[in-house]
Amino acid sequence: MSQAAATSTVSTDPSRRARLAEFWYYFSENRGAVIGLVFFLFLVLLAVFAPWIAPHDPVAQYRDAVLVPPVWQEGGRAGFLLGTDAVGRDMLSRLIYGTRFSLFVGVIVTTLSLVGGIALGVIAGYFRGWVDTVIMRVMDIILAFPSLLLALVLVAVLGPGLVNAMIAIALVFQPHFVRLTRAAVMSEKTRDYVVAAKVAGAGHGRLMFKTILPNCMAPLIVQATLSFSSAILDAAALGFLGMGAQPPTPEWGTMLAEAREFISSHWWVVTLPGIAILITVLAINLMGDGLRDALDPKLKRS
Amino acid sequence: MPRQHGAGFKMFRFLLGRLAVLIPTFVGVSIIAFSFIRLLPGDPVALLSGERVMSPERHAEISHALGFDRPIVVQYLDYLWGVLHGDFGTSIVTKKPVIDQFFDLFPATVELSLCAILFAVILGIPAGVIAAIKRGSAVDQAMMGTALVGFSMPIFWWGLLLIMLVSGMLQWTPVSGRISLMYFFPPVTGFMLVDSLLSGQAGAFKSAVSHLILPTIVLGTIPLAVIARQTRSAMLEVLSEDYVRTARAKGLSTFRVVGVHALRNAMIPVVTTIGLQVGVMLAGAILTETIFSWPGIGKWMVDSVSRRDYAVIQGGLLVIAAVIMLVNLIVDLLYGLINPRIRH
Numbered sequence: 001m002s003q004a005a006a007t008s009t010v011s012t013d014p015s016r017r018a019r020l021a022e023f024w025y026y027f028s029e030n031r032g033a034v035i036g037l038v039f040f041l042f043l044v045l046l047a048v049f050a051p052w053i054a055p056h057d058p059v060a061q062y063r064d065a066v067l068v069p070p071v072w073q074e075g076g077r078a079g080f081l082l083g084t085d086a087v088g089r090d091m092l093s094r095l096i097y098g099t100r101f102s103l104f105v106g107v108i109v110t111t112l113s114l115v116g117g118i119a120l121g122v123i124a125g126y127f128r129g130w131v132d133t134v135i136m137r138v139m140d141i142i143l144a145f146p147s148l149l150l151a152l153v154l155v156a157v158l159g160p161g162l163v164n165a166m167i168a169i170a171l172v173f174q175p176h177f178v179r180l181t182r183a184a185v186m187s188e189k190t191r192d193y194v195v196a197a198k199v200a201g202a203g204h205g206r207l208m209f210k211t212i213l214p215n216c217m218a219p220l221i222v223q224a225t226l227s228f229s230s231a232i233l234d235a236a237a238l239g240f241l242g243m244g245a246q247p248p249t250p251e252w253g254t255m256l257a258e259a260r261e262f263i264s265s266h267w268w269v270v271t272l273p274g275i276a277i278l279i280t281v282l283a284i285n286l287m288g289d290g291l292r293d294a295l296d297p298k299l300k301r302s
Numbered sequence: 303m304p305r306q307h308g309a310g311f312k313m314f315r316f317l318l319g320r321l322a323v324l325i326p327t328f329v330g331v332s333i334i335a336f337s338f339i340r341l342l343p344g345d346p347v348a349l350l351s352g353e354r355v356m357s358p359e360r361h362a363e364i365s366h367a368l369g370f371d372r373p374i375v376v377q378y379l380d381y382l383w384g385v386l387h388g389d390f391g392t393s394i395v396t397k398k399p400v401i402d403q404f405f406d407l408f409p410a411t412v413e414l415s416l417c418a419i420l421f422a423v424i425l426g427i428p429a430g431v432i433a434a435i436k437r438g439s440a441v442d443q444a445m446m447g448t449a450l451v452g453f454s455m456p457i458f459w460w461g462l463l464l465i466m467l468v469s470g471m472l473q474w475t476p477v478s479g480r481i482s483l484m485y486f487f488p489p490v491t492g493f494m495l496v497d498s499l500l501s502g503q504a505g506a507f508k509s510a511v512s513h514l515i516l517p518t519i520v521l522g523t524i525p526l527a528v529i530a531r532q533t534r535s536a537m538l539e540v541l542s543e544d545y546v547r548t549a550r551a552k553g554l555s556t557f558r559v560v561g562v563h564a565l566r567n568a569m570i571p572v573v574t575t576i577g578l579q580v581g582v583m584l585a586g587a588i589l590t591e592t593i594f595s596w597p598g599i600g601k602w603m604v605d606s607v608s609r610r611d612y613a614v615i616q617g618g619l620l621v622i623a624a625v626i627m628l629v630n631l632i633v634d635l636l637y638g639l640i641n642p643r644i645r646h
Contacts, residue, residue, distance in 0.1 A: 137327065144330075145619065147581070149585060149588060152603065153619055156610075156615065240458045241592065241604055241607075264466065270459075277459060278459070285450055285454050289450070
């Protein structure tokens with residue numbers, strides 16, 4: 001017994017390390033993916049250390065400094081590097097705090113839809129029959145609505161706010177994970193190693209989540225990065241429509257909604273939150289492309 | 303031995319198979335729309351009638367008129383029966399039937415979506431083909447880099463940015479609406495481009511076009527990026543196949559190899575992608591129409607949510623889902639026509 005355990009550690013550990021090395025080899029070949037990863041890590045640091053990095057309180061209103069332009073423009077002040085908004089709040093501080101909300105939205109939405117989607121997808125693909133039919137029909141129903149419309153209406157039912165927006169977005173994203181997991185499980189289910197595990201006496205739970213699932217992860221990881229960035233976009237869109245985070249929360253979409261009326265007069269209040277959303281989503285999508293190249297052998301070298 | 307059937311029969315069976323999935327989905331969608339109003343916090347009778355303060359008698363009267371005093375199953379079947387006969391409820395704010403409002407506003411959304419998808423296809427397919435042919439070159443990298451930026455674009459901000467630059471600073475295009483207020487003519491087709499031509503008024507068509515440019519770019523940006531990326535990878539796959547190599551070996555020109563042999567097969571996945579953009583378009587229309595005050599169904603739904611016109615939200619949700627399901631069915635059927643392999 002102990003010998004078997006020892007051999008297994010000896011034999012699996014190098015292979016796992018080799019696999020990781022191979023993964024990093026393909027991932028790092030994609031220069032964009034590495035840039036995306038570095039920028040993403042930078043955003044994580046900004047989010048974690050926001051209270052120490054941000055020069056001002058993101059909701060503090062400086063009444064003597066309303067709509068101050070960025071420092072390099074005429075009338076800019078050194079105390080407000082990227083200027084201030086209509087009620088005199090420091091743009092830079094609000095943008096830095098905004099990373100917290102966006103990354104939080106990404107993490108929570110992806111986790112919720114990934115966990116729920118995997119559970120339902122594995123069950124549907126493994127058991128088939130009426131369970132499968134019921135689960136997939138419910139997913140078809142969710143997919144019949146435009147995602148943002150369904151999220152908007154769900155938020156109208158649940159009440160506007162960031163938490164409800166996240167729940168709504170997670171629910172809308174879930175079917176994609178269910179479909180992917182189900183397809184992967186169905187193609188793995190009849191493979192020899194699964195049959196062998198079954199013959200060896202493995203139960204349903206073990207077969208589903210320990211034997212089959214780890215071999216279905218590659219497309220799910222790629223989809224997870226994609227939904228991470230989509231979640232940030234959709235949460236910002238809901239914030240922009242007034243249904244996400246509520247003022248004075250320094251969420252980027254909400255900031256844009258507040259800035260709309262200054263579109264022709266004060267460019268920085270409109271431009272900066274949008275750039276923050278764009279480069280964050282871009283960094284994550286660059287990473288996603290790299291992950292897909294590294295994890296999907298079919299697309300490797302194409 | 304399986305019996306041989308004609309293509310027509312196969313198509314019919316394919317259609318039946320799709321309908322077998324669509325009908326339960328539609329029932330499910332209708333259950334969601336039906337329960338929506340009952341899940342909201344507050345009294346559904348008050349929400350649907352729009353009357354906040356009512357005497358108990360008035361409440362009972364409306365409750366009876368709306369059918370709330372009957373068992374829930376009967377209420378649902380009644381609702382479904384009404385829906386199948388075109389009764390999607392009545393707006394609390396305008397007191398007009400939801401379905402009439404929908405058909406008033408739908409052409410505006412269709413016009414914008416068609417222009418946006420056309421914009422995306424006309425630019426996206428050539429870009430993807432060129433990137434695939436010049437794979438790895440600076441042109442390829444620039445195009446795919448741009449496509450990734452487009453794919454990552456928060457389109458509500460993109461719209462504001464374009465308004466700020468093109469309408470504000472350059473003053474090239476109007477900021478909002480479908481046509482300048484100085485033109486007025488009765489809607490014939492509901493499509494402003496067609497109606498403005500039919501009206502015969504000088505400058506009307508030009509005004510309609512100038513109002514359409516920015517919304518088209520904004521709504522078309524994400525589909526453009528998706529189509530360009532998809533075309534590139536489909537082309538790369540096809541270009542490495544044997545028959546393309548054979549065509550090359552025969553000495554055919556690159557133009558002929560790409561244009562005749564490769565493109566036709568590469569288009570199959572691209573057409574699917576274009577079909578999948580219908581739902582994406584409607585989601586994008588919600589934001590685009592809000593930014594440009596475009597009087598379509600996207601803006602209608604956002605306004606209804608902020609006005610708490612729950613009857614419109616309930617009805618609109620169902621009509622929009624039904625339209626998407628119908629369009630997807632048509633796309634599936636067309637897809638079956640161009641790609642006979644999936645009919646088996």
